[in-house]
Amino acid sequence: xxxxxxxxxxxxxxxxxxxxxxxxxxxxxxxxxxxxxxxxxxxxxxxxxxxxxxxxxxxxxxxxxxxxxxxxxxxxxxxxxxxxxxxxxxxxxxxxxxxxxxxxxxxxxxxxxxxxxxxxxxxxxxxxxxxxxxxxxxxxxxxxxxxxxxxxxxxxxxxxxxxxxxxxxxxxxxxxxxxxxxxxxxxxxxxxxxxxxxxxxxxxxxxxxxxxxxxxxxxxxxxxxxxx
Amino acid sequence: xxxxxxxxxxxxxxxxxxxxxxxxxxxxxxxxxxxxxxxxxxxxxxxxxxxxxxxxxxxxxxxxxxxxxxxxxxxxxxxxxxxxxxxxxxxxxxxxxxxxxxxxxxxxxxxxxxxxxxxxxxxxxxxxxxxxxxxxxxxxxxxxxxxxxxxxxxxxxxxxxxxxxxxxxxxxxxxxxxxxxxxxxxxxxxxxxxxxxxxxxxxxxxxxxxxxxxxxxxxxxxxxxxxxxxxxxxxxxxxxxxxxxxxxxxxxxxxxxxxxxxxxxxxxxxxxxxxxxxxxxxxxxxxxxxxxxxxxxxxxxxxxxxxxxxxxxxxxxxxxxxxxxxxxxxxxxxxxxxxxxxxxxxxxxxxxxxxxxxxxxxxxxxxxxxxxxxxxxxxxxxxxxxxxxxxxxxxxxxxxxxxx
Numbered sequence: 233x234x235x236x237x238x239x240x241x242x243x244x245x246x247x248x249x250x251x252x253x254x255x256x257x258x259x260x261x262x263x264x265x266x267x268x269x270x271x272x273x274x275x276x277x278x279x280x281x282x283x284x285x286x287x288x289x290x291x292x293x294x295x296x297x298x299x300x301x302x303x304x305x306x307x308x309x310x311x312x313x314x315x316x317x318x319x320x321x322x323x324x325x326x327x328x329x330x331x332x333x334x335x336x337x338x339x340x341x342x343x344x345x346x347x348x349x350x351x352x353x354x355x356x357x358x359x360x361x362x363x364x365x366x367x368x369x370x371x372x373x374x375x376x377x378x379x380x381x382x383x384x385x386x387x388x389x390x391x392x393x394x395x396x397x398x399x400x401x402x403x404x405x406x407x408x409x410x411x412x413x414x415x416x417x418x419x420x421x422x423x424x425x426x427x428x429x430x431x432x433x434x435x436x437x438x439x440x441x442x443x444x445x446x447x448x449x450x451x452x453x454x455x456x457x458x459x460x
Numbered sequence: 461x462x463x464x465x466x467x468x469x470x471x472x473x474x475x476x477x478x479x480x481x482x483x484x485x486x487x488x489x490x491x492x493x494x495x496x497x498x499x500x501x502x503x504x505x506x507x508x509x510x511x512x513x514x515x516x517x518x519x520x521x522x523x524x525x526x527x528x529x530x531x532x533x534x535x536x537x538x539x540x541x542x543x544x545x546x547x548x549x550x551x552x553x554x555x556x557x558x559x560x561x562x563x564x565x566x567x568x569x570x571x572x573x574x575x576x577x578x579x580x581x582x583x584x585x586x587x588x589x590x591x592x593x594x595x596x597x598x599x600x601x602x603x604x605x606x607x608x609x610x611x612x613x614x615x616x617x618x619x620x621x622x623x624x625x626x627x628x629x630x631x632x633x634x635x636x637x638x639x640x641x642x643x644x645x646x647x648x649x650x651x652x653x654x655x656x657x658x659x660x661x662x663x664x665x666x667x668x669x670x671x672x673x674x675x676x677x678x679x680x681x682x683x684x685x686x687x688x689x690x691x692x693x694x695x696x697x698x699x700x701x702x703x704x705x706x707x708x709x710x711x712x713x714x715x716x717x718x719x720x721x722x723x724x725x726x727x728x729x730x731x732x733x734x735x736x737x738x739x740x741x742x743x744x745x746x747x748x749x750x751x752x753x754x755x756x757x758x759x760x761x762x763x764x765x766x767x768x769x770x771x772x773x774x775x776x777x778x779x780x781x782x783x784x785x786x787x788x789x790x791x792x793x794x795x796x797x798x799x800x801x802x803x804x805x806x807x808x809x810x811x812x813x814x815x816x817x818x819x820x821x822x823x824x825x826x827x828x829x830x831x832x833x834x835x836x837x838x839x840x841x842x843x844x845x846x847x848x849x850x851x852x853x854x855x856x857x858x859x860x861x862x863x864x
Contacts, residue, residue, distance in 0.1 A: 286777060286857050307781050314779025321861065325774045329475050339778040341464050387778070 233394065233426055234260040234283065239292035241278050241449075252278040254449035255292070260395075260428065265421040267429045267437035270446035277399070279446060280430045284317050284397045285309045297394055314339060318388030322400035324380045326372035326387075332358065333368050336386045357386045361416060378409040385416060395426040402436050414439040465784070469791040472768075483760040484800040487840065490750030491804025491833045492811060497746045498829040499812035501739025503822035508731045512724065514652050515660075516592045518558075518688040519724040520698055522550070522705070524681070525717055540680035541718040544668070546708060547684045554700040556693040560686045561588040564671045570664065572624040572636040579620050580663050581638055583671025591685045592660065599632040599647030607667040612674065614643040618651045619661040638664070641674050698723055747836075753800070754840035761793050761848035765855075772852050773860025786853035793845020794838060801837030805830050 241253040252275045260266055270276040281287035282294060285301055288309075294302040301312060313319075326335050336354040343350075358368060361382045367375065372383060381401060388396050398417065402410035418439060421427050429440060437443050445453040473480045524542045547562035564583040569576060588594065589601055602613050614636060616624070625631040631645045643666065652660050672679050688697040698721055705719055706712075765772070775785055812823040 281858055284777070307783075310776070310779050310781045312779070313777060317779075319777050321774075321777075325770060325777075325861065327771055327774070330471070334471070338775070339780075341468065342461055342780060342784050344461065347463075391779075 233262045235295040237293040239289045242290045265427045265440045266442045267440040268444045269437045274446045275449040276446045285312050316394045318393035318396045320384050320388045320398040320401045322403040324384045328373050331369050332383050339391050357390045361386045377405050381413050398429045486753030486756035487797050487800025488804040490753040491801050492808035493746035494833050495808025496811040497742035499823040499825045502824040505735035507822045512728050520686045521722045522684045525719045542681040556689040558687040558689050559587045559590045561591040562681045562684045565682045568639045570638050575624050577623040582663050582665050583668040591687045595650040597648045597650045602667050610669040610673045612643045613646045615647040615665040617661040617663045621648050754844045758844035765848050765852045769860045769863040772855050773857045776857035782853045786849045789849035789852045790845045794841035797837040797841030801834050
């Protein structure tokens with residue numbers, strides 16, 4: 233499903249070069265639930281940007297569903313993100329002053345899909361992440377933290393992506409809500425969704441079945457568990 | 461796709477109504493002032509044109525030239541070279557002349573029942589009615605018979621009547637004194653409105669022969685008004701008159717002519733060019749306010765892009781292509797200017813009507829001005845929306861998502 237071969241990423245800021253990734257190689261199969269863990273500055277965010285084709289590596293190869301995607305044009309990367317990847321962001325990134333339904337429909341805009349069909353899909357997905365139907369027409373900023381995150385998950389799922397990339401999805405939540413959200417991810421995974429999670433909390437990473445530790449731009453440890 | 465674009469645009473514009481409406485206001489004022497200024501300019505132009513046309517249609521006026529005393533010009537109209545015989549010759553020998561009215565005019569003191577005024581006494585023939593488009597309000601114009609017999613009869617313009625007898629009084633049958641000679645009033649003309657040069661409503665008309673015998677004491681004319689058969693023949697009529705009079709006055713060099721010929725078209729052209737300059741001046745001032753409105757749009761769109769950086773990042777992350785982000789922000793700017801344009805047209809239209817009603821300046825709203833204003837507002841939207849939209853489309857999604 234995902235294969236990285238010797239990924240390197242160097243940021244240039246004037247004459248100063250910052251190396252974020254020094255050569256990362258790993259593979260993620262379909263249906264896996266993986267946590268990428270590391271302290272800040274470890275390069276995990278850079279890795280996630282490359283996995284989410286928001287960024288391209290300086291060198292090395294990235295295969296998504298068997299296709300090399302590390303050297304593509306901006307529009308091709310846009311299309312890949314729309315078709316293959318669902319993002320869940322730390323700060324939810326829901327559009328304010330916009331209804332829940334419209335937020336979930338956002339990735340379907342400009343897709344040529346009729347508006348009725350989009351709405352049907354969005355409702356279906358929201359039910360799938362068990363958000364109460366009476367919240368569908370609420371404005372996104374009227375929801376609680378856990379509800380917002382569920383809307384964000386629904387938005388990530390609405391396109392039937394191959395992988396879900398979650399960037400610190402519990403970063404803004406209290407422990408109790410974090411548990412509920414992680415349970416949701418576990419459920420999604422048991423339904424067959426491939427999920428890659430970025431976090432710096434070991435506690436959160438424990439919910440997954442494989443933990444890749446990143447430190448100083450290199451993979452430090454790659455452990456699989458069958459904890460649940 | 462287009463419906464999506466429109467929907468997204470309306471959604472984000474209505475998300476910040478206060479700011480959207482303030483931005484629109486700039487364009488509204490710009491467009492409204494352009495429309496009003498052009499309407500005032502066009503109105504002035506048509507007023508002047510219709511005033512000139514009220515003098516008569518297809519009119520050519522022959523005036524005596526300047527008198528030269530030892531090579532020193534005494535000014536146009538000063539010489540006494542034009543006679544009734546010249547006028548008759550023009551009427552009978554020049555082709556395509558519909559009517560020719562000789563005129564001997566001068567200002568005299570006029571009294572009636574203790575009121576007195578100083579006004580233009582026009583001595584002429586009955587043809588004058590047709591040549592100058594004069595219609596009678598009360599009574600009748602003098603007849604050819606009255607001209608022949610040098611009858612002491614007078615026809616008053618409505619303003620002259622108001623001055624001598626009072627507003628809307630019927631003066632027919634009363635008598636007036638012109639230069640201490642008694643005249644009987646036999647009619648009043650219909651009001652024509654002022655024409656800038658001389659106001660025909662203020663004139664008093666008497667038979668030409670009467671003027672020559674009792675008032676002027678000579679047989680010279682102050683001008684001859686000629687109506688050409690149609691617009692197309694005016695140039696040839698003017699040329700024929702010139703040739704005829706040169707021959708009659710025995711002048712071989714046209715530059716030494718002792719008369720001058722004025723053509724109504726020339727007068728209109730001059731007046732039109734003056735009002736056009738005026739319109740351009742007014743509309744360029746209004747255009748500047750439109751430009752300022754456009755810069756307001758750009759300012760708002762730039763703020764908008766900065767404020768919605770995270771939203772743009774999100775849109776990019778969920779795979780919306782650059783071109784749609786670009787189009788959306790451009791569409792927002794265009795919708796704003798277009799709305800502003802539409803409201804501006806309505807407001808400008810209302811303002812023109814108000815000017816027409818309360819300032820009694822004639823205004824005319826032309827379709828071309830409305831279309832121009834609309835076109836300009838759309839162009840303003842595209843031009844001033846282009847840079848902010850490009851900036852939005854070129855944002856790096858990672859940095860945009862991190863933006864606080």
